[in-house]
Amino acid sequence: MARSWPDPGSSDSGASAPNLRVKRVLGNNAALCEAEDGQEVVALGRGLGSGRRRGEVLDPNQVEQFFIAGSPDGRQQLATFLADVPLDCVRAATAIAELASVELGLPVTQSLILPLADHLAFAVQRTRDNLPVAIPLAWEVTQLYPRELAVGQRAVPLASRLLRVALSEDESVAIAMHLVNAQFAGPGTGMAMTMTEDLSRVFQVIEAQFGVTIDRQSPSAARFVTHLRYLFSRVASGQQLVEHGAGLAEAITRAYPEATVCAGKLRYLLEARLETQLSDDEAAYLALHVARLLPAAPA
Known part of the structure; x- marks a missing residue:
């Protein structure tokens, strides 16, 4: 059964191929098509584009996958890409x-x-x-x-x-x-590479601050990495943690003063890398996770 693989806002994944009318053959295995609802898609299948003519309706059994074309600019990019990639x-x-x-x-x-x-x-x-x-x-x-x-x-x-x-x-x-x-x-790996470099640098700062070697594969390290990954995600989406009037930062500072000092260094590092300011509550949670990461800290 043919399947579409949409992103949010396109169509349901796993849908069977609609009646697709050829608009342009992209190659032996690909064609730009129009569905019954007017949406443009790129259909893929072995030999699907061979000998096709504009306006011809594809046999659904030949369509292995179809991808949503989206905007006019995105349509051209998608068509070019799928025409070139085997x-x-x-x-x-x-x-x-x-x-x-x-x-x-x-x-x-x-x-x-x-x-x-x-x-x-x-x-x-x-x-x-x-x-x-x-x-x-x-x-x-x-x-x-x-x-x-x-x-x-x-x-x-x-x-x-x-x-x-x-x-x-x-x-x-x-x-x-x-x-x-x-x-x-x-898409791609650019953000992931930047995030990975930042995570590695964060561990180095903590190890230098406390004179320890952190086991990157320990449960506490995994928790810490997960927290930072979601921090990066919140920053990217403009949804940083803000808990008005909760006194979170003061409470964590009193409980973990050394971790708070370290988190201040990390905050400076991350703000420079992310080109934005972290909220006080993000910095406080960062201190909390630094404290939980240290060998002598409670799990």
Whole structure:
């Protein structure tokens, strides 16, 4: 059954293919089509575009997937992208997204599938050309995102089988970054890379402040990372924590004075990196989580 993979505001995921009328053939496996409700979509399927003419209605059995075209600018970008990316890469990306949905609870959307497909297409080309590639922040990803990395490690042999290419195990790190970014930002890995660099720097500041070595894989470290990831997300959405009149900052300062001093340093660092000011309550919660992270702190 054909399926659409929408983002919020487009259409229901898992919908069967509507009657799609060809507007423009994009390639042997893709066509820009118009649905009965006037919505434009890009339909994919093996040999779907071969010999098609404008106005022809597609056989639903030939449509494997269809993607919502959106705005005129987005329509052209989507059409160009899906005309260039091999269908097998879209299939493999969809399989990875479905795996991530089961393991991480991520929604299966275009903004997850399409960047993954683009990455896989590049990875396949690199592999065939025997070109090594340095994966940035591999150690940090291993330490900070074990769940996403575990999915990435399962995704590499899955994609290798579907694409009939032996992808490097290092691709698991890049896939994990896409999954991290899908949870807290938009397509691609730019925000995830920035966030990972910031998380690593935060741990370094805490370790220097207290003269300790933090086990990045401990439950307390996992809690701390989760808090920071949601902090980044709240900042990006303009929804920082503000609890008027609760006296939160004063209470945490009294209970954890050393952690509060450290949180002040982290606040300065993060405000510079995020180019915004953190609310007092965000800083207070940051101090609380620093306190819980330290070995001598209560769990």
